[in-house]
Amino acid sequence: MTPSARIEAAIAVLTDIDARRRPAADALKDWGLSHRFAGSGDRAAIAGLAYDALRRKASAAWLMAAETPRAAMIGMLRLARELDVAAIDRLFDGVAHGPAPLTDDERQRLASTSLDGAPPWVAGDYPEWLDAPLAAAFGAERVEEGRALAARAPLDLRVNSLKADRDDAMAALAHFGATETRWSPDGLRIKVAADGKSPAVQAEPCFVKGLIEIQDEGSQLAALLSGAAPGEQVLDLCAGGGGKTLALAAAMANRGQVFAFDTDSRRLAPIFPRLERAGTRNVQVRAPKGPRDVLADLAGHMDLVVIDAPCTGTGTWRRNPDAKWRLRPGALAQRTEQQAELLDQATRFVKPGGRIAYVTCSLLPEENDGQIEAFLARHPGWRARPPAEVAAALGERAMLFLKAVRTSEVGLTMTPARTDTDGFFVALITREG
Numbered sequence: 452m453t454p455s456a457r458i459e460a461a462i463a464v465l466t467d468i469d470a471r472r473r474p475a476a477d478a479l480k481d482w483g484l485s486h487r488f489a490g491s492g493d494r495a496a497i498a499g500l501a502y503d504a505l506r507r508k509a510s511a512a513w514l515m516a517a518e519t520p521r522a523a524m525i526g527m528l529r530l531a532r533e534l535d536v537a538a539i540d541r542l543f544d545g546v547a548h549g550p551a552p553l554t555d556d557e558r559q560r561l562a563s564t565s566l567d568g569a570p571p572w573v574a575g576d577y578p579e580w581l582d583a584p585l586a587a588a589f590g591a592e593r594v595e596e597g598r599a600l601a602a603r604a605p606l607d608l609r610v611n612s613l614k615a616d617r618d619d620a621m622a623a624l625a626h627f628g629a630t631e632t633r634w635s636p637d638g639l640r641i642k643v644a645a646d647g648k649s650p651a652v653q654a655e656p657c658f659v660k661g662l663i664e665i666q667d668e669g670s671q672l673a674a675l676l677s678g679a680a681p682g683e684q685v686l687d688l689c690a691g692g693g694g695k696t697l698a699l700a701a702a703m704a705n706r707g708q709v710f711a712f713d714t715d716s717r718r719l720a721p722i723f724p725r726l727e728r729a730g731t732r733n734v735q736v737r738a739p740k741g742p743r744d745v746l747a748d749l750a751g752h753m754d755l756v757v758i759d760a761p762c763t764g765t766g767t768w769r770r771n772p773d774a775k776w777r778l779r780p781g782a783l784a785q786r787t788e789q790q791a792e793l794l795d796q797a798t799r800f801v802k803p804g805g806r807i808a809y810v811t812c813s814l815l816p817e818e819n820d821g822q823i824e825a826f827l828a829r830h831p832g833w834r835a836r837p838p839a840e841v842a843a844a845l846g847e848r849a850m851l852f853l854k855a856v857r858t859s860e861v862g863l864t865m866t867p868a869r870t871d872t873d874g875f876f877v878a879l880i881t882r883e884g
């Protein structure tokens with residue numbers, strides 16, 4: 452396919468996403484099924500164009516004074532890919548399978564890339580209804596935070612310390628240009644190519660043998676900051692596919708016990724092959740069994756309960772740019788209710804002196820500090836560890852990390868703008884002994 456034809460295809464995908472209010476991945480898959488002639492390079496390029504246009508949807512619409520998929524594409528090419536008017540003109544050349552030529556008005560709009568005068572949610576490319584919570588969390592810096600959330604994410608890997616050492620894994624992935632992550636002692640980072648295509652690390656021998664896992668650095672740090680230590684009894688209450696479970700087991704050097712639970716057994720299913728590949732020996736998966744309380748025997752015995760809570764995912768917009776435009780206030784209300792219930796439920800498992808690590812991949816205060824403050828008001832006998840104590844788990848990097856993150860009295864927040872990770876909130880709350 453020509454570059455112009457790829458652009459026209461990406462505009463068609465954006466039109467489908469808008470018309471049917473569906474996830475980008477579904478629209479891209481359908482496009483692929485009905486255009487089987489397109490090769491993998493074409494598909495990756497089209498996905499890259501569509502995702503980048505979604506990332507910059509509000510600012511592109513403002514620049515072009517139009518809220519159409521075509522305007523989103525043209526505006527993105529100028530704002531994100533930094534093409535000049537002549538280069539965009541060449542792509543919009545009007546030949547078969549390509550988009551119609553630029554109009555005079557479109558050409559004029561592209562003369563400037565200034566977003567001066569745009570409201571924060573336009574300059575920061577996030578939904579207007581989230582301006583108030585983001586202002587509460589980040590004040591004037593919310594535009595910068597939004598911009599960083601609208602950028603592409605790198606591919607992060609966690610080296611499995613049960614099987615490998617970071618230097619060896621880095622050498623095995625030198626052909627991808629893997630480098631050490633800034634904060635996580637087990638992390639490696641690979642830059643994603645200009646067309647947005649991630650390298651196929653899952654086909655690498657070191658992945659197949661369980662030496663590495665795909666995990667954002669923020670997620671690695673969230674697990675690390677819980678302070679899980681060898682020999683402890685740990686309940687991973689929202690284990691899902693096991694990303695945190697695997698990191699916890701490695702941090703505990705296979706000693707002690709991790710119990711992995713999730714109410715959704717389909718989400719839990721991938722954990723079994725992942726545990727096997729990683730060589731973990733201290734994880735017991737407790738899959739739900741109808742109304743039976745499969746965690747009853749753990750009550751009062753846990754040193755640590757990790758709640759990697761269901762949340763709005765606002766911290767992961769770099770990876771799911773369409774999710775930010777689909778999020779609705781009702782979903783936020785539902786998530787905050789679930790989170791409060793989970794925090795309350797978790798208390799029954801924690802032994803005196805034990806702790807809960809509460810984690811979200813959200814940047815909204817209602818799901819983060821607000822949730823912990825409300826918990827502490829409901830539960831006398833619990834206290835939040837100050838962020839400086841929580842960050843101490845990072846050893847010599849703790850001071851710099853503390854300066855980078857947003858801290859409150861009850862927790863700390865990583866963001867793409869501050870730590871160059873996905874957005875994560877972490878709080879440690881301790882039951883008095």
Ligand SMILES: C[S@@+](CC[C@H](N)C(=O)[O-])C[C@H]1O[C@@H](n2cnc3c(N)ncnc32)[C@H](O)[C@@H]1O
Nearest residue numbers: 689690691693694695713714715718759760761
């Ligand atoms: C953020 S995801 C977990 C991701 C996972 N920990 C990881 O690192 O890969 C949240 C999970 O919470 C689960 N969940 C929701 N409500 C729950 C509840 N009441 N008890 C346990 N798990 C719950 C969801 O099924 C979902 O898998």
